Amino acid sequence: MDQVVPRGQRVLEIGCGLALAGIVAHGRAMDVTVSDIHPLGARFLRRNLALNHLGPLPFRDVDWQKANPGLGRFDLVIGSDVLYEREHPEMLARFIAAHTADGADVLIVDPGRRRCAEFGRHMEAGGFDCAPALAPASGRVRTLQYRQR
Secondary structure (H helix, E strand, O other): OOOOOOOOOEEEEEOOOOOHHHHHHHHOOOEEEEEEOOOOHHHHHHHHHHHOOOOOOOEEEOOOOOOOOOOOOEEEEEEEOOOOOOOHHHHHHHHHHHOEEEEEEEEEEEOOOOOHHHHHHHHHHOOEEEEOOOOOOEOOEEEEEEEEO
16 A cells, blocks of 8 residues: 555545554554444444554545535545445445545455446546556455546
């Protein structure tokens, strides 16, 4: 992750769940915000920060279907296993386009839920180009990487 985001750039983890990727970025002193819609998301985050002896990390309760004007824009958006509902590819692509800075990167890890191609079409329509993945796929797991035009 250090190779993708120079110091001072903003990172957003979407659908963070237990916020593992966000906690790693936070531990490396990156400017990271984690987000989820799950009602226990903030509680999961606080517990995992305590277990890892880390200070507070910004958490935002976001809904990909609604405007989130106070969230801001980010230089890198990361997510894992976020394409599990039929409507997620389009909804998530719109959300990402609304919250990325010029030239932003997006890294999505997908465990093979078969919505990657549709997500890619929506990302390209929203002004993103598909870039080569940083790591080779392992089995059905795919790493999707996009860069804003």
